[in-house]
Amino acid sequence: MENALLCMLGFFFLSNLIYVNAQVSIKPTVTWRHNWSEIFRGETVTLTCEIRGGAEWTYEWRINGKDYPESSESKTITADSGRFGCIGTRNDESTQWSDFYSLPVSTNKPAAKLTASDTIIPAGGSVTLTCSVSGSDGWKFDLLRRQSVHHKDQTIRTNEPDGVFIISVEGVYSCRGGRGGRGGPVFYTETSIKVIINETVSIKPTVTRKPDWSEIFRGETVTLRCEIRGGGTWWTYEWRTNYRNSPKSSEYKIIAADRDTFSCRGRRNYQFTQWSDDLSLTVCK
Secondary structure, three states: OHHHHHHHHHHHHHHOOOOOOEEOOOOOEEEEEOOOOOEEOOOEEEEEEEOOOOOOOEEEEEEOOEEEEEEOOEEEEEOOOOEEEEEEEEOOEEOOOOOOEEOOEEOOOOEOEEEEOOOEEOOOOOEEEEEEOOOOOOOEEEEEEEOOOOOOOEEEEEEEOOOEEEEOOOEEEEEEEEEOOOOOOOEEOEOOOOEEEEEEOOOOOEEEEEOOOOOEEOOOEEEEEEEOOOOOOOOEEEEEOOOOOOOOOOEEEEEOOOOEEEEEEEEEOOEEOOOOOOEEEOEEO
């Protein structure tokens, strides 16, 4: 009877034993991998739990107070100001917890900057746009264009490592930087301030005058006209003269006073014609 009671008690204690892993004196180290000098909030960063002294460990992560058991040695997180650490287990062993770390995260999202070698494309030529992000590295750049301020941005060039774009079409341009990810960037800067690029087309207006007399006397009214042939319609006009307050229309009425020269050009959206040849007006006293 006594032996039977001892057997029952032994079975009870064995069935309620709590097995505790033996802790070894190994302390993991957490490293993080990125290819740039500064990390911004929201970027993707890969953490690695490094355990020296053997293999076949099972890893557990603790990130911002939440446990992630049975994870691999690497863990991808979205960068913030939280803390993280790791531990390894193997059979009946467990390492110590690593130190707990925080990423050196910059909270302000960077903005790209777009600069232009010129804001007017010469006839048949091009200008250079350069996109950059100050104070950090590892970026690839996208160029965006819209036909006017009322249209939506369209991405026309992507993942340029040097941020240099040669363009020959007018429009409203901006850019952004992106980095991270294998197939393409997963984190983007703020879009740059927009830059308006105008284009000079190969159309050259002609300035005519009425009356077309050989002599113009002081005080006479003369009507100048800027004629744009082969360029369609919807032009506004710009006059180059010593007179003030020149109109934006194709006709320019003046009161003859002194000798002067006149030339004109047309503008439509972000296109300019070339300047016309000068028309000289000689006034007889």
